[in-house]
Amino acid sequence: MYKDKFSEDVGSFFRSPVREIFKRVDLNSIYSFAGGYPSAETFPLEEIRAAMSEVISGYGGKAFQYGATQGVPELREAVAERCGVPVERVQITSSSQQGIDVCTRVLVDPGDVILTSNPSYLGALQSFRSYRADIRGIAHSDDIDVFRRRYEDMIDAVKAEGKRIKFLYMIPDFQNPSGESLTLEERKMLVELAARHDFLIVEDSPYRELRYEGEHVPTMYSLDPGRVIHLGSFSKIFAPGFRLGWALADPEILDKIYVCKQSLDLCPPVFDQYVAAEFLRSGRLDANLRKSIALYKGKRDLLLALLEKHMPEGVTWTHPEGGLFLFLTLPEGFDAVKFYDKALDAGVAYVAGEFFHPDGSGKNTMRMNFSFMSPERITEGVRLLAGLLRSEIE
Amino acid sequence: MYKDKFSEDVGSFFRSPVREIFKRVDLNSIYSFAGGYPSAETFPLEEIRAAMSEVISGYGGKAFQYGATQGVPELREAVAERCGVPVERVQITSSSQQGIDVCTRVLVDPGDVILTSNPSYLGALQSFRSYRADIRGIAHSDDIDVFRRRYEDMIDAVKAEGKRIKFLYMIPDFQNPSGESLTLEERKMLVELAARHDFLIVEDSPYRELRYEGEHVPTMYSLDPGRVIHLGSFSKIFAPGFRLGWALADPEILDKIYVCKQSLDLCPPVFDQYVAAEFLRSGRLDANLRKSIALYKGKRDLLLALLEKHMPEGVTWTHPEGGLFLFLTLPEGFDAVKFYDKALDAGVAYVAGEFFHPDGSGKNTMRMNFSFMSPERITEGVRLLAGLLRSEIE
Numbered sequence: 001m002y003k004d005k006f007s008e009d010v011g012s013f014f015r016s017p018v019r020e021i022f023k024r025v026d027l028n029s030i031y032s033f034a035g036g037y038p039s040a041e042t043f044p045l046e047e048i049r050a051a052m053s054e055v056i057s058g059y060g061g062k063a064f065q066y067g068a069t070q071g072v073p074e075l076r077e078a079v080a081e082r083c084g085v086p087v088e089r090v091q092i093t094s095s096s097q098q099g100i101d102v103c104t105r106v107l108v109d110p111g112d113v114i115l116t117s118n119p120s121y122l123g124a125l126q127s128f129r130s131y132r133a134d135i136r137g138i139a140h141s142d143d144i145d146v147f148r149r150r151y152e153d154m155i156d157a158v159k160a161e162g163k164r165i166k167f168l169y170m171i172p173d174f175q176n177p178s179g180e181s182l183t184l185e186e187r188k189m190l191v192e193l194a195a196r197h198d199f200l201i202v203e204d205s206p207y208r209e210l211r212y213e214g215e216h217v218p219t220m221y222s223l224d225p226g227r228v229i230h231l232g233s234f235s236k237i238f239a240p241g242f243r244l245g246w247a248l249a250d251p252e253i254l255d256k257i258y259v260c261k262q263s264l265d266l267c268p269p270v271f272d273q274y275v276a277a278e279f280l281r282s283g284r285l286d287a288n289l290r291k292s293i294a295l296y297k298g299k300r301d302l303l304l305a306l307l308e309k310h311m312p313e314g315v316t317w318t319h320p321e322g323g324l325f326l327f328l329t330l331p332e333g334f335d336a337v338k339f340y341d342k343a344l345d346a347g348v349a350y351v352a353g354e355f356f357h358p359d360g361s362g363k364n365t366m367r368m369n370f371s372f373m374s375p376e377r378i379t380e381g382v383r384l385l386a387g388l389l390r391s392e393i394e
Numbered sequence: 395m396y397k398d399k400f401s402e403d404v405g406s407f408f409r410s411p412v413r414e415i416f417k418r419v420d421l422n423s424i425y426s427f428a429g430g431y432p433s434a435e436t437f438p439l440e441e442i443r444a445a446m447s448e449v450i451s452g453y454g455g456k457a458f459q460y461g462a463t464q465g466v467p468e469l470r471e472a473v474a475e476r477c478g479v480p481v482e483r484v485q486i487t488s489s490s491q492q493g494i495d496v497c498t499r500v501l502v503d504p505g506d507v508i509l510t511s512n513p514s515y516l517g518a519l520q521s522f523r524s525y526r527a528d529i530r531g532i533a534h535s536d537d538i539d540v541f542r543r544r545y546e547d548m549i550d551a552v553k554a555e556g557k558r559i560k561f562l563y564m565i566p567d568f569q570n571p572s573g574e575s576l577t578l579e580e581r582k583m584l585v586e587l588a589a590r591h592d593f594l595i596v597e598d599s600p601y602r603e604l605r606y607e608g609e610h611v612p613t614m615y616s617l618d619p620g621r622v623i624h625l626g627s628f629s630k631i632f633a634p635g636f637r638l639g640w641a642l643a644d645p646e647i648l649d650k651i652y653v654c655k656q657s658l659d660l661c662p663p664v665f666d667q668y669v670a671a672e673f674l675r676s677g678r679l680d681a682n683l684r685k686s687i688a689l690y691k692g693k694r695d696l697l698l699a700l701l702e703k704h705m706p707e708g709v710t711w712t713h714p715e716g717g718l719f720l721f722l723t724l725p726e727g728f729d730a731v732k733f734y735d736k737a738l739d740a741g742v743a744y745v746a747g748e749f750f751h752p753d754g755s756g757k758n759t760m761r762m763n764f765s766f767m768s769p770e771r772i773t774e775g776v777r778l779l780a781g782l783l784r785s786e787i788e
Contacts, residue, residue, distance in 0.1 A: 040455025061434025241664030
């Protein structure tokens, strides 16, 4: 029995691709396009120090005591105001990764279907797999009729199998990994499909506020607040070291999330919540966010220009209007998982696109992050990677 | 389908007794023996402020970036040194509640048996239920032969049903809710039983360092590090607002916990970890802990003296050597759940013991916390509660 001590439920889930990607990566000794890390220079250290001191003086011991499972009122109110929703609809999460996990735990039974884009966020796929969900990835099409038909065909197929669709998981803004966004028309189409076929939508939008060009598109949540659960994060607009995010949802759903979160970790980190609330309230967060956007826009533009200049023919990439990533497509037959060891040996890292594809496709794709490294290191890293690719595919 | 949107798996789990207990409780307006809160006066605000400033100066942006899933090396090393184990055996958790949840998730399939004491910690029972574990509570006996036989009989019964015991969940030090501890002989007996019948032990010990009299007893982990998962917490020895704990376990088990934690929340709060590490390293934590112990010892002694003085005949209670709780037993036939509304209306709160009993017994018991309130409020609260009980049971 001791040999069979682990849960059978999560068998395949235990082979973590994420660990495989990062096990040999020392971020300081290689050129890493791999992680989804913000740049540490966007963390306003002296303002954080001041805000922390204010929180200690203003709240005293309360800032270090257990807090409400829903989050401290100050942060819930600040998030509610920022998102334009009633405070009753806000649950603070201990990271938006926890938001993904808790939604899945509350909604999904083994065998239930979750629809996702193809590709989609690896950390979400990993969580879905741990609950033995049946993940169906659907590729995007710029032709909305084709896009809709792909969804309708998948929904029909799932119904024919006698299975339930529990929710559609979607990252509509500057998607991880592709960097691409859904148009308003596409969002409306998906929300209508969800209403017609009676499933929920989990809208994961950690990059939403990192827009470098173009106009903001309304959230899917704003189109149907009763059917969409919206997940937000402080990791990309403030600092990931605080592990704070939020969920906006229907009160009936929040009620289940509440009970689940109680058993997960009782409450989000309390002191960190007061600091985040203070940052929001005082306008420090927005002032800092403007600086981050200017910084990341420059890095995105640099990466796009470098790819244009150095990449061999047959390589294409997305042109994201915001976020932290772009997505490279290499010639048919290229295997980015296999190539990874070679790249790492040469000192450059990325994440193979295959890991983001629930249907196992995407072998000839890779995700590149442009937020983490300095412009100098981005430049050297692209030169190095392009040189390796050139000798591989030409 | 929209009506059936929630997971069936966690059906009964969604009726949370914890919420029922606390929904009408404003901790500042009533006498609360209900929570498991440390006293806010034990949080060393000025030393925390100084440590935070040192962390910002010493680590810079690194303190606000994503961190390792296992925890930051500085805190893992400090915990390893404190617990006398190799650093490879330490996983930092986002609260010891998360430690309970993640162990259950990694080890238990629906229907698997978890052995617990009867009574046991409500938050653990809630987590076990959410994974549809079959919880079997076993009452303590001061006669070790009787105690052993109860376990052997239960193990035989489970085997006869063809079920698997995945682990024994035990709080050996100043148990929640009873306040009582296991002797070394009892610990050895349970570890031997686990080895003979090949199941694991999850040793949850958040109160271990809060000892007010008597000698420390070795952890169950130290008796069999390959078979016992030890869970520790900073919530009672530092501050719960940081949501930090640790798990010590066999590398094979930690490996699964790692993958699971990645999908739960990626990593523990990073800044908070550096502050905790700094508190441990500098000796500030131990200096503060000595003060907390003196404070809580005084409150425990006060509560014991007040119960002796005010409680009506037929009421008995435990005499804990440490921790935050003691446990009251009222005359047979008394219903502490039913009585709770009356107590709350009069302005005094406790937790009904029934909630801690997986077998549904313990209706005539209640848990009383003595760490949270001031001596003055403890005194008034006991007078009030004893008066209510007197008119109820005499």
